[in-house]
Amino acid sequence: MDQAHIRNFSIIAHIDHGKSTLADRFLELTGALQAREMEAQVLDAMDLERERGITIKAHPVRLNYTAGNGGQYVLNLIDTPGHVDFSYEVTRSLAACEGALLLVDAAQGVEAQTLANAYLASENELEIIPVINKIDLPSAQPEECLRQIEEIIGLDSSGALLASAKEGTGTREILEAIVARIPPPAGDPNAPLKALIFDSWFDPYRGVVIVVRVIDGVLRTKAKIRLMATKQDFEVDDLGVFSPKATPVDELSVGEVGFIIANIKVVADAKIGDTVTETARQTPAPFPGFKELKPMVFAGLYPVESHQYAELREALEKLRLNDASFFYEPETSAALGFGFRCGFLGLLHMEIVQERLEREYGMDLVTTAPGVLYRVTTTDGEVQEVDSPAKLPDAGRIAKLEEPVITAMILTPAEYVGPILQLCQDKRGIQKKLEYLKSDRVLVTYDLPFNEVVMDFYDRLKTISRGYASLDYHVTGYWESPLVKMDIMVNGDPIDALSIIVHRDAAYDRGRALAAKMRELIPRQMFEIAIQAAIGNRIIARESVKALRKNVLAKCYGGDITRKRKLLEKQKEGKKRMKRVGRVEIPQEAFLAVLKVGTES
């Protein structure tokens, strides 16, 4: 393939700004799929993605395009995940491109995520082509969007294109701009092989499929390759491209994008960001920017039925085959029994894993409130990472307790700045920057404890800004904090699964709110139930659930005893779905109450 006729590009867009629809139009116009074969949004393959309308990760697609100048071009569309949990994958996808479309919804304007990814694209020296989408909407304000692109992102908007992916307007103009404005890949076809892995997954029939962009050299079938980070060697069985169906090829040369199948057993061996080279003739330096992905958010997953423990383990093993970024280890809770401590890239990632376990593997799960990875220095100088309140050493043994910090970029219409600043202050944030941009937008940059964001920050941000503020963040470090472990006791028994790590100053309010929430969630039982929040031996809040006084004493006339039996069976079933701690039955929702209380009081 002639290098000069290749264009590698991504689409940068906020959720719902129309990325998948635009991709579909590209497929249609280049004949990659006939219109009748099209199911809306072919690129979003997983069910879950389609339901939520967000793309977690889609295959790259190779488009054969005959340009207006008569030239035959190969355009590789490389997808970028649309959520902050996967921002490392975004950087690797962008690194595989020479250009990007910056897609902005004509009615919504520029959002934080667009901004964050546009910055990333600039850092990677990508050619950025702004595209204003959804111009068919009555509420479209393309002029305003152009101004925002100039003022907020700082891009020249004179070359921006207008489009309606839904109606197909502007598609050809965009493809022409890709050909004309995005540079062809550089790279030396004769240099030793250097290819960047920007995606990988497990296929039950073929083993691991890795997706690469060839930076230098040529990749051929039967070649002996080395994955540089893991220092493992494999032989290439098959090479191919997605057009969009997987199509075998004999070689992938410099600048090309395609997949490798090389008898790799687990995705953990083919890490995103790693470099593929030839075993015999290795490239002197791997492609820069490789990072080991580390879980950031942790929660306990427990089977509702304890006998499903083995099944859950098996399901987790299978999921892990396909997702090297999540982690699990067995954990035992006095309240919930045997389960697993699991680590995730972020909250969406956690939700995805949870949903897949429930949907694909039929598990009923109790999930404990998510938390972050704390760093503890003990009095004897040892540094530990703590992913669960239960593992926090006794207060007396802690010399220093640090929590992860994120840098958050919030883009908001000016009218909501006041409440947003208040929210960030409440969440213990430190203001870094406050920029009033011309088009009535404000860019708020804060350092915030990650834990607060995991709790309920995003929901509250959306509420106070009526959905208009958008957020992007990444973890930037750790800071020391006066954190304490707070326990919840039910009838005097501490419920380990309900313990949380909380800032000392917020503990009192959080404890009160949590105890009150528990009172709502625990149904009345035969005796009064005392609920207490405690830090060490100090009780900071107490509530009680009064004893149950009456059932429904239904009329049981006409001899319908079957109905009565069903009622009693249902009652028994309801009890089974509760976890019994001591004498008290605790419903599953109670274990997530921590999330629902935040600091709303």
Place this chain on the structure above:
Amino acid sequence: MSLGLYVHIPFCSAICNYCNFNRGLFDAAQKERYVPALRAEIARAGDGSAADTIYFGGGTPSLLEPAEVAAVIEACARGWALAPDAEITLEVNPETITRERLAGFRAAGVNRLSLGVQSFHDTELRRLGRLHSAARAEEAFQDARAEGFQNISLDLMMWLPQQTVADWLDSVEALTALGPDHASLYLLEIYPNAPLRDEMARARWSVAADEDAAEMYLSGLDRMDRAGYMQYEICNVARPGRASRHNLKYWTDGEWLGFGCGAHSTRGGVRWKNRSATDEYISAVASGGQTAIEYRRLEGEDRLEEALFMGLRLNAGLDVPALKSRYGVDVWDRHGGELQPFVEAGLLIYDGRSLRMTRPGMLLANEVMAVFIRSTVR
């Protein structure tokens, strides 16, 4: 033990906003077809065995003409060996009867009336969408006495929308002043889609707190005690010898046959239910087809479990040695561990022979009964 016969009459003049029994609006033409269908079903089922109760339930059975009731009773008498002193109950709504009709029912053979009064406060009756007033209920009761009915039961409901403990006790007082032979005191259960729920939301009515509901139950029964009634079941009290013989069959592991749409039967270790839809029932009878649709054979432990949770409803409770000789299972050996907390909480009494609930225990009967249900993984 003799059989009980239950006859279901699914017609009502108005549909009460809280009721989810099998019933529909009165339709004279449909009734004309229904009564013959009932008689045909009864005639077909009759096997000459002994029966000692007939119970007309509904719906509003008192919407039938006395002649129709007589015809159904006759059909029963032809099909079974009906005891001479059989208890024959008719559920009656106060607004449906006159002296003349009462005389007719009595002549037809009805010897027990169950009068659906529900409340002696007109505002409460209106909230429930009932068609009668408190005065009409009293008059109906006096008329029934005047026509010679010596066994009359009144139904009252507590925990009605906006009802206070004092309001409830007013109704109980009014009931004891009339002096029926039997009374049923229920807690209103508002099922999930009841129209009453919407009405309550619109009118901003609420029901009293659980503590008050419990207080209504306990103080209401206390008044009945003092007025000389004996509680014999969670919701039922009677003057000596006036307990409902028919309903006792349900609670004492007895056998009964139900006729009419949606009626339930239990005999020979099988429970079954007739088709619910009135017209479907009528055509099934007419075509000689199956009236029963849901059969459930009481397999293994089912029968014991049901004997336990039904029997526990009675003040006399469960006779543990008798159950052991009948089912080979010592209830206390099996469930004592789970029941002990109820005993300690003063909700249950076990004296080595009978296992019975106290009144506070009756308020929590479902908690106790659920103990007897095996976990449902079967």
